[in-house]
Amino acid sequence: MDVMGRRADPAAMATAAKTAAVPAATPAGTAAPAAARTAPTAVPVQAAAPLADAAGRLVATTPATPRMQQLIADIRAAVGRGLDPDTTARLVADRLAPHLGPDDLLTPEQRLGDPARYRQHLVHAEADGSFSVVALVWLPGQQTPIHDHVAWCVAGVHRGQESELRYRLVPDGPTARLEFTEAAVSPQGSVAAFAPPGDIHLVRNPGPGTALSIHVYGADISRLTTSIRRTYHLPAGPGPATGGR
Numbered sequence: 001m002d003v004m005g006r007r008a009d010p011a012a013m014a015t016a017a018k019t020a021a022v023p024a025a026t027p028a029g030t031a032a033p034a035a036a037r038t039a040p041t042a043v044p045v046q047a048a049a050p051l052a053d054a055a056g057r058l059v060a061t062t063p064a065t066p067r068m069q070q071l072i073a074d075i076r077a078a079v080g081r082g083l084d085p086d087t088t089a090r091l092v093a094d095r096l097a098p099h100l101g102p103d104d105l106l107t108p109e110q111r112l113g114d115p116a117r118y119r120q121h122l123v124h125a126e127a128d129g130s131f132s133v134v135a136l137v138w139l140p141g142q143q144t145p146i147h148d149h150v151a152w153c154v155a156g157v158h159r160g161q162e163s164e165l166r167y168r169l170v171p172d173g174p175t176a177r178l179e180f181t182e183a184a185v186s187p188q189g190s191v192a193a194f195a196p197p198g199d200i201h202l203v204r205n206p207g208p209g210t211a212l213s214i215h216v217y218g219a220d221i222s223r224l225t226t227s228i229r230r231t232y233h234l235p236a237g238p239g240p241a242t243g244g245r
């Protein structure tokens, strides 16, 4: 298993950066940093399709499998140590990695996708709100918007593979712009652990098959309904490898 922690390393990323892009921070419950306070822009994106109750709280698709219950118990023990977000995420990544791949981790319902968009299944939300587990189902070509997160996050690839484009915000006069930093492909079994800041990315299933990933967040996703804090958009034009402002 490839377990990798990552946070933005400004010095390293500066040398890798190739592209500048105009930002458009879309607040999702929290204010954008001063450098990103350009006019908020509605972003047409592929959003997860949640299952929610009448109060708007996400509900679990089906009860957790015995293997998932064991994983949840392991995560609870790691989170319960009360360590800093980066360390907690790394500990959770270590717990998640051995469970990626076996058929008995998810129920059949938790593996169902949506032809219209990538789909999020809430698997577990801890009662005290300290962490949540979701299963994401990606049909070929489905992707997230460029986004950052409300809390630390651990993402493990259970089936297929995921590609990722990473960015950072850099000051640009009175505002800020997105700068592409690197691309990565995560094969089945890989785990990424990270915590804000330095967590701006876009995730896509490059295909050819369906991709399944298990994400653990240090937040109550049943209440928030999403782990995304803000989304960003690039200006019309070439992609991150060649685009300009």
Ligand SMILES: [Fe+2]
Pocket: 147, 148, 149, 201, 203
């Ligand atoms: Fe993400």
